[in-house]
Amino acid sequence: xxxxxxxxxxxxxxxxxxxxxxxxxxxxxxxxxxxxxxxxxxxxxxxxxxxxxxxxxxxxxxxxxxxxxxxxxxxxxxxxxxxxxxxxxxxxxxxxxxxxxxxxxxxxxxxxxxxxxxxxxxxxxxxxxxxxxxxxxxxxxxxxxxxxxxxxxxxxxxxxxxxxxxxxxxxxxxxxxxxxxxxxxxxxxxxxxxxxxxxxxxxxxxxxxxxxxxxxxxxxxxxxxxxxxxxxxxxxxxxxxxxxxxxxxxxxxxxxxxxxxxxxxxxxxxxxx
Numbered sequence: 001x002x003x004x005x006x007x008x009x010x011x012x013x014x015x016x017x018x019x020x021x022x023x024x025x026x027x028x029x030x031x032x033x034x035x036x037x038x039x040x041x042x043x044x045x046x047x048x049x050x051x052x053x054x055x056x057x058x059x060x061x062x063x064x065x066x067x068x069x070x071x072x073x074x075x076x077x078x079x080x081x082x083x084x085x086x087x088x089x090x091x092x093x094x095x096x097x098x099x100x101x102x103x104x105x106x107x108x109x110x111x112x113x114x115x116x117x118x119x120x121x122x123x124x125x126x127x128x129x130x131x132x133x134x135x136x137x138x139x140x141x142x143x144x145x146x147x148x149x150x151x152x153x154x155x156x157x158x159x160x161x162x163x164x165x166x167x168x169x170x171x172x173x174x175x176x177x178x179x180x181x182x183x184x185x186x187x188x189x190x191x192x193x194x195x196x197x198x199x200x201x202x203x204x205x206x207x208x209x210x211x212x213x214x215x216x217x218x219x220x221x222x223x224x225x226x227x228x229x230x231x232x233x234x235x236x237x238x239x240x241x242x243x244x245x246x247x248x249x250x251x252x253x254x255x256x257x258x259x260x261x262x263x264x265x266x267x268x269x270x271x272x273x
Contacts, residue, residue, distance in 0.1 A: 004029065004030055004078075004079075004080060004099050005033055005077070005078040005079040005080065006029075006030075006032040006033060006078045006079075006080045006081075006082065006095075006099065007032060007033060007034050007035075007036060007076035007077055007078030007080070007081045007082070007183075008024055008032050008034070008035040008036065008081075008082045008084055009036050009038065009069060009072035009073055009076055009081060009082065009083050009084065010035065010036065010037045010038070010072070010084050010085070010086050011037075011038050011065050011066075011068035011069040011072065011085070011086070012037055012038070012039060012044075012046070012068075012086040013039070013040065013044055014039055014044035014045050014046055015046070015047065015086075016046075016047045016048070017037070017046055017047070017086050018047065018048055018051075019089055019227070020084070020086050020087070020088060020089060021035070021051075021052055021055070023088075023089040023090040023091075023092075023224075024084075024090060024095070025052060026092060027090055027092060027093075027094065027095040027096065028092050028093050028095075028096045029095045029096040029099060031053075031054065032054060032078070032082075033054060033077060033078055034054050034055075034056060034076070034077060034078065035052065035054060035055045035056075036056055036058060036072040036075055036076060037055065037056070037057050037058070037072075037086075038057075038058050038059070038060050038068040038069065038071050038072040039057060039058070039059055039060070039068070040059065040060055040061070040062060040063045040068065041059050041060075041061055042059060058071060058072065058075055063195075064190070064192065064195070064198065065085075065192075065197075065198040065201065066190060066191065066192035066198050066201050066205075067190045067192070069083055070187070070188055070189065070190055073186045073187075073188055074188055076183060076186075078183060079182070079183055080099060080102065080180060080181070080182065080183065081180070081181045081182075081183050081186060082095070082098075082178070082179070082180050082181075083176065083178070083179045083180075083181070084177070084178055085176070085177040085178070085226075087177070087226055087227040087228045088177045088178050088224050088225070088226055088227075089224060089225040089226075089227065090113075090178070090224050091113075091222075091223040091224060091225070093222070093223075094113050094178075094222045094223055094224050095180075097113070097219055097221055097222040098111050098112075098113060098180040098219060098222050099180065101168065101217070101219045101222070102180055102182070105215075105217060106215065107182055107184070107185075108182075108185060108213050108214050108215060109182075109185075109214065109215045109216075109217060110174070110179055110180060110181045110182070110185060110209065110214055110215075110216060110217070111179070111180050111217045111218070111219055111222075112174040112175060112178055112179045112180070112216075112217070112218050112219075112222075113178055113218070113219060113222035113223055113224045114159055114160075114161045114218060114219075114220055114222065114223055114224075115158070115175055115177065115178070115223075115224060115225070115226055116223055116224070116225045116226070117225070117226065118225060118226070118227055122158075122160045122161060122162060123158060123175075123226060124157070124158025124159060124160045125158075125160060126160045126162060126163045127145045127147075127163065133145075135265055138153075138258065138261050138262075138265070139151045139152065139153035139155060139258050139259075139261060139262050140152050140153065140258075145157060146172075147159050147160065147163065147164060147169065147171075148169055148170075148171030148172060148173070148218060149171070149172050149173075150172040150173050150203060150206075150207075150252070150254075151254075151258070151262075152254050152255045152258045153249070153254065153255060153258035153259045153261065153262040154200075154203070154245050154246075154248050154249035154252065154254045154255075154258075154259050154262075155245075155259075155262050156172070156173050156203060158175070159171065159218045159220065161220040161221075161223075164220050166220065167219060167220055167221050168217055168218070168219055168220070169217065169218050169220065170215060170216065170217055171216050171217065171218050172206065172210070172216070173202060173203050173206035173207075173216065174202060174205075174206055174216050174218065175202055176198075176201055176202035176205060177202075177224070177226060178224050185209070185212070185214050187205065187208055187209065187212070191204055191205065191208055192204065193244075193247050194240075194243060194244055194247070196240065197237075197240065198244075199237070199240050199241045199243075199244035199245070200241070200244040200245050200247075200248050201244070203245075203248050204244075204247075204248050204251065207248070207251065207252050238263075238266075242263060245259060246259065
């Protein structure tokens with residue numbers, strides 16, 4: 001197997017990234033030429049960095065997941081660039097599958113794996129019948145549920161490998177936690193409009209990639225694990241999620257009314273739970 005010129009870019013606030021870094025350096029592929037961890041400033045540090053080679057720390061001098069990631073993109077030297085969150089663990093075969101799949105796709109493509117929870121279950125659920133089929137039509141019209149799709153309400157359906165027979169599926173959006181790019185396709189400007197946690201940034205990023213002519217794919221045989229619970233904390237995070245989603249809906253020329261319907265259903269389900 002040839003040596004791949006691979007850069008890994010991880011935006012982080014620091015701390016113990018041992019599990020994530022171990023998952024990179026024990027992957028079944030030639031080692032990356034560099035792992036770039038982008039911290040906001042020198043007050044943030046990474047534990048046990050001496051355990052890893054080809055790892056370097058850079059400082060963006062500004063907080064923000066998107067801004068920090070882009071600072072890492074600008075520094076990257078590989079022909080392939082993996083954007084990776086610091087709470088993601090790559091399965092041993094994940095990176096090899098992503099690189100080999102991206103090799104056979106057109107140059108204007110990027111690829112991501114399927115995400116799993118720490119208990120081994122897929123992060124994204126399967127299509128459900130009953131009352132939820134009405135909800136799907138409320139937010140997405142006749143098309144309804146579509147794995148990997150973005151709805152007319154500006155919400156998104158993930159890819160659950162248990163309901164997809166194909167290995168490779170073209171999608172409307174990719175989870176930002178793990179995406180492999182050709183370096184020449186990277187977006188190198190700060191596209192996120194708000195401060196604080198970057199809600200919906202993966203939807204915005206995916207939209208901008210597709211607008212630039214890049215096709216998005218998911219390899220259902222490539223797997224990685226997230227260490228965090230993806231569910232929103234209703235009271236703390238709903239308004240921030242709403243502000244970011246409203247921005248995305250207007251940017252992508254989607255339906256604000258359908259977005260409101262989505263939040264109405266969300267609130268009712270919360271109150272009944």
